[in-house]
Amino acid sequence: MKGSSPRSAPAAGDGRYGKDLFQPEQAREAERIDAGAAAYDPVTTRRLRALGAGPGLRCLEVGAGTGTVARWLLDEAGVSEVVALDRDTGALAHLAHPRLRVVTADLTDESLAPGTFDLIHARFVLMHLPERRRTVSQLAGWLKPGGRLLLGDAVELPDALDTSSAYRRTMDAMWEALRTTIGTDISSVPAYPHFLREEGLADVAAELYCPPLVAGSPLARFWTQTWERMRPALEATGRVDAAVLDESLAYLTSPRLAELGPGMLMAWGQRRRR
Numbered sequence: 001m002k003g004s005s006p007r008s009a010p011a012a013g014d015g016r017y018g019k020d021l022f023q024p025e026q027a028r029e030a031e032r033i034d035a036g037a038a039a040y041d042p043v044t045t046r047r048l049r050a051l052g053a054g055p056g057l058r059c060l061e062v063g064a065g066t067g068t069v070a071r072w073l074l075d076e077a078g079v080s081e082v083v084a085l086d087r088d089t090g091a092l093a094h095l096a097h098p099r100l101r102v103v104t105a106d107l108t109d110e111s112l113a114p115g116t117f118d119l120i121h122a123r124f125v126l127m128h129l130p131e132r133r134r135t136v137s138q139l140a141g142w143l144k145p146g147g148r149l150l151l152g153d154a155v156e157l158p159d160a161l162d163t164s165s166a167y168r169r170t171m172d173a174m175w176e177a178l179r180t181t182i183g184t185d186i187s188s189v190p191a192y193p194h195f196l197r198e199e200g201l202a203d204v205a206a207e208l209y210c211p212p213l214v215a216g217s218p219l220a221r222f223w224t225q226t227w228e229r230m231r232p233a234l235e236a237t238g239r240v241d242a243a244v245l246d247e248s249l250a251y252l253t254s255p256r257l258a259e260l261g262p263g264m265l266m267a268w269g270q271r272r273r274r
Contacts, residue, residue, distance in 0.1 A: 030066050033066050036124075047266055052119070058115075061073065063085070147270065149196065149270075153264065171261075173234045192265065193206045201271060204269040206268070
């Protein structure tokens with residue numbers, strides 16, 4: 001039955017990404033988001049193109065952030081309409097476009113009804129929400145016949161031989177802090193293809209992308225700014241102290257940096273045509 005998988009138990013926290021950690025109005029928050037987008041947008045847009053993003057489609061961009069993917073859908077793919085949905089859409093104010101509709105709303109609002117779409121994309125959104133399995137059902141229900149759903153969320157591939165470096169301890173502290181404060185849970189991300197099949201979607205597939213984590217890269221800048229922003233929450237876990245954090249941040253700018261950092265699993269499927 002849809003939404004009833006035992007893997008759908010709510011995570012700790014209240015599922016509100018940004019609560020006390022990443023407020024949109026904080027200085028350089030848009031810059032931090034854009035650094036992450038620079039690391040993941042190329043593979044995201046390549047997959048969207050492969051799924052048929054192009055003229056004639058009505059698209060929903062969930063958790064639109066600063067609008068980098070929405071802009072690509074409009075300007076590069078040339079889709080007919082993009083609905084950009086986010087709880088805070090202030091960062092989209094610059095993205096004026098006649099085929100863009102900005103919706104400020106909470107995805108967990110059960111009364112939300114944005115319509116139906118040919119293509120729905122959600123990246124780094126579901127992992128922060130409670131009842132994420134129900135949200136997959138919600139998104140699948142907004143697909144038109146023949147419409148496609150693309151989900152992308154983080155997965156961890158830790159080095160089993162490294163359990164005590166400053167980098168590893170800080171990354172582990174981050175996941176714990178996110179879990180206990182806002183409810184982030186990436187444990188069910190590998191199950192996304194199963195969720196999509198349970199929704200009756202066809203042509204379900206998935207891929208894993210791990211961008212290089214090297215000094216000077218957009219991803220290194222993203223983690224630097226993220227850990228700096230999370231410093232109090234990281235120390236509160238008891239896994240790291242100020243000295244460990246300083247060592248980790250220095251490592252992110254060092255020529256020695258070479259890690260298999262968190263990757264992104266993308267899963268997709270298509271609503272069957274009636």
